Amino acid sequence: MTNMITLGDGTKLFYKDWGVGQPIVFHHGWPLSADDWDVQMMFFLQHGYRVIAHDRRGHGRSTQTSEGNDMDTYASDVAELAAALDLRDAVHIGHSTGGGEVARYVARHGKDRVAKAVLISAVPPIMLRTDQNPCGLPMSVFDEIRAGTAFNRSQFYIDITLPFYGYNRPNAVVSEGVRRNWWRQGMMGGIKAQYDCIKAFSETDFTSDLQSIDVATFVMHGEDDQIVPFANAGPLSAELLKNGSLKAYKGLPHGMPTTDAAVINADLLKFIQS
Template structure:
């Protein structure tokens, strides 16, 4: 397997496909998944001549099942180590959900020349949890419920998320793909329970406001208007306003998992942004 070993000894698995001199696009997956969640995008852009990279976040997929370091500062530091190891220059960083938070946290700290553009898809910034500063957020009890369900029966919890709100399969007119559900479950169960437990705090309580404010590269914010995991009202429009060079694109009726359920549309819009 292709891996790098970080400063704290964690092995980070990654895929790196395509010509080394082509424009690099790096994909950052959501919780509790892996690089495999980007298959539809990786193949699309590979066949368009791009260099495509995706990694398994620490504690996820084929990377080390860490019991510590499962928070945004370390996630972003891991990305920095990987981009240094691969010497990525002028890269486009695309993040979905938790991966969108990781992108914001990394891009805000990236070395000059490493990043050309960024994309946040169904992403968790600016901050998910409800507080006095973020009255439109989700109550902490929602995330406490995630943690309790993970501890009680992680396998069932992951099946319920995939078969329900993640892809909008709980909607009356949904066209359900059992294969997609089982692939989500497979990815989730590959990771470590402790790392996934910790990551709930990372994606729900990290405040990315200051990250968004300092990002200068062109950034596309894409969000499904029927996102049941990261509700749009308290996420994408707020992020777009905080960005110096942000563009907001929303999709009526699209679910949280729209890179899979609506890959053709998402890929076309990503391509237009990257080429633009």
């Protein structure tokens, strides 16, 4: 693996960097890897863009870190990667947890480097139910994810693909290849880092990040998202953004960049070219 950078704390971060042109940086969801973006990377590579995706620390081929598995560190890691690759005028696209990473990176580190941002099925503003967020999900939901990850990871990662891709819906066309690829990516990563990341994606409040982002930001969210429920995510994020726009996808699941790649890719291209 030659595409590795060593971060300031010694963590090694794996990344893919293909093509030339305006850079598009893809940020993957929990507990996956850069491989989750392969279809999008091939699509935009063929449309003349430079495409970059990294394995978040603790995930995929990057160092299985026991510390630093939080949003502040994730965003700082991206900043180091962007500096090392001299990424400017970049479009940052994040799915699910990766959407939170994009929000924090763009807000805190993206000045003079970021042209646009995209949040797909993303966790902002905040997933957890709190006094300020009474419509969020209860802590028990995330405790179940923690228990499944820590003590039954292999089976849990198989089972979660059903709601993730909407394969538990009536008449759904199930792809076993997609399910196995999700499981493969998840099992590549470090269990401790993935366990810690559950707190990061569920309890981090991105409200101030969203409010401070100046660049055009496209929020894309499926209305049948069973992982990050639509009503408490996409519309609220779009309202907080200074220059945000929302597109809701009727009937589409959390994993819509995979299940409906042609639709998502076309809308991404239109936004980037606009």
